[in-house]
Amino acid sequence: MQLVLRGAAGYEAENTARLFFPAAVRTKDPDPAGNLVLALAGPHALLALLRRGGRTSWRAQAVPAGQSAGEGEYALCRLLYTLLCAGTGRRPPWGMMTGVRPVRIIHDMRAAGESEAAIQARFLEHFACTPQKFDLALQIADRQRPVLDTAQGRDCSVYVGIPFCPSRCSYCSFVSRSVAQPGVRALMAPYVDRLCAELGAIRNTVRACGLRVRTLYVGGGTPTSLPAPLLERLLRCLADCFDLPALQEYTVEAGRPDCTDAEKLRLLKRYGVTRLSVNPQTFSDTVLQTIGRRHTAQDILDCYAAARAAGHANINMDLIAGLPGDTPDGFAQSLQTAIALKPENITVHTLTLKRASDLAQQGGGAEGDVGAMLARCGALAQAGYVPYYLYRQKGTLQNLENVGWCLPGREGLYNIYIMEEVHTILAAGAGGSTKLVQPGRRHGRIRRIYNCKYPQEYLARTDAVPATQKEVSEFYAQYPTAQTPCRP
Ligand code: SF4
Known part of the structure; x- marks a missing residue:
């Protein structure tokens, strides 16, 4: 699998692609006949494309006015994630989450005064984690709290x-x-x-x-x-x-x-x-x-x-x-x-x-x-x-x-x-x-x-x-x- 990042697509888009294709080779000059994941972040549009086994699928969306760089990065990752879930038939249990410390997100959100509902939404909606993985992280956060x-x-x-x-x-x-x-x-x-x-x-x-x-x-x-x-x-x-x-x-x-x-x-x-x-x-x-x-x-x-x-x-x-x-x-x-x-x-x-x-x-x-x-x-x-x-x-x-x-x-x-x-x-x-x-x-x-x-x-x-x-x-x-x- 080749991995191509264009425009402002960067590290997070690469990490999202690697959730599905960990050994993908990043290239600027892909073999046009080869399997390919492409992520593009342009000034006006985002594009995610998967070509695999001769079949191509893609998703695109416009960039709304006033979107911040962070929002744009997340939107591209989400687009790519949704495309790759559909294209591979796989849904990673931790969803789009690529960080190594899920429990820390809970500690941080609690320390910032965020509600339990907001924490749940962060895991289940923003990251698309499964309820089982969210429950595991939550149990651990609760157990660690006294320490x-x-x-x-x-x-x-x-x-x-x-x-x-x-x-x-x-x-x-x-x-x-x-x-x-x-x-x-x-x-x-x-x-x-x-x-x-x-x-x-x-x-x-x-x-x-x-x-x-x-x-x-x-x-x-x-x-x-x-x-x-x-x-x-x-x-x-x-x-x-x-x-x-x-x-x-x-x-x-x-x-x-x-x-x-x-x-x-x-x-x-x-x-x-x-x-x-x-x-x-x-x-x-x-x-x-x-x-x-x-x-x-x-x-x-x-x-x-x-x-x-x-x-x-x-x-x-x-x-x-x-x-x-x-x-x-x-x-x-x-x-x-x-x-x-x-x-x-x-x-x-x-x-x-x-x-x-x-x-x-x-x-x-x-x-x-x-x-x-x-x-x-x-x-x-x-x-x-x-x-x-x-x-x-x-x-x-x-x-x-x-x-x-x-x-x-x-x-x-x-x-x-x-x-x-x-x-x-x-x-x-x-x-x-x-x-x-x-x-x-x-x-x-x-x-x-x-x-x-x-x-x-x-x-x-x-x-x-x-x-x-x-x-x-x-x-x-x-x-x-x-x-x-x-x-x-
Ligand atoms: S450090 Fe652990 S994994 Fe590595 S060789 Fe030693 S016992 Fe094996």
Whole structure:
């Protein structure tokens, strides 16, 4: 499929076209005989055209006098959306919505004093979402509200990235390095050294700026791919840098059973970790093999039992809908297996194919069935789980969503904080990004600082950490308090 944008048609029209044809190739000079989506925004008229399989359909409308640029952009997207729904016979569940944070729209409209009827109209009429997706977003907004209401201006969370894994999953687009690759294991010790130095610098910034660390999140990659002595070094460093008993939540991803043993699980418990993530993705051995995981479903069950035996009382399990080789029945079976284990959280992701993944390059995924897979998530509600956070990503199959489910009262707070941009996230490690959120003002200024992407680069760039911490201090210096002038 070719995608042609003419006149003032731009980014939003492109996003609307990609709801139906995600891999469309944007071109200014289309093959006249090829399949084509065209969007044109002229000074007097809007035009949307679809040519597919030799058949052409189109819609046009006049531009009324005095129409603003924003109104014109929406009108073109609506025209295109209506044409593509009719031309493909598909209606995306989230309608025309292309943003990644639907729940935030509800928070924002409520904060602006808009009525519940206006919020409903925004979702169902303006975006053409299905009532089911609107209801999901609404439930989540209501559940998040008490968490958002307790946020304080100087709150922050700390993210620690470990960019190593036992092997690379076929759908992975993260910066993580497989320890099976030559030379990668040798990077681990210097990486932890550098990470500890960065965490010390973050601790100093936190103190100087009068920040209050609410949650710690150690992710990646797979943090438990570190050998036990290195993992302990990192955990000791975190205990030295931060007031662990004062935290609301301390999560470590122990995602892969092929590198997470009882000794590491006991270490995590001993060093104060309060939330663990053990991520099956699927309980089908065939699908696990297909995605490049070198472990079985039984290994996940054993890892989960070992985590419980080590005393972990708050466990998340991630599942993915749309993995290659999976089916709605297979996905439902994985869901039932996870539910039977009674983890406190179950997060259901929809497969996202990014260009960097092996799977995207092979053109894989179970796209035709993914909606049917997510439809099986009703089993979570029947088992007593409630949805508490949601986000969407570009490139997700059928533009569907990722939803965190929890037993009531066991919400993963870090997930809400980062997704709703409630407070600053200070990131340490390769691939991390610090997100500075203006204190004391919802949806105030946001500034992002990106760490070096790959472990080798992270080790080589000795200037990066001081530069980042200086920027953080300068940001907070704009919002001084009596106790914290935070001079850079
Ligand atoms: S475990 Fe996660 S980070 Fe590691 S390779 Fe698989 S998807 Fe990527």
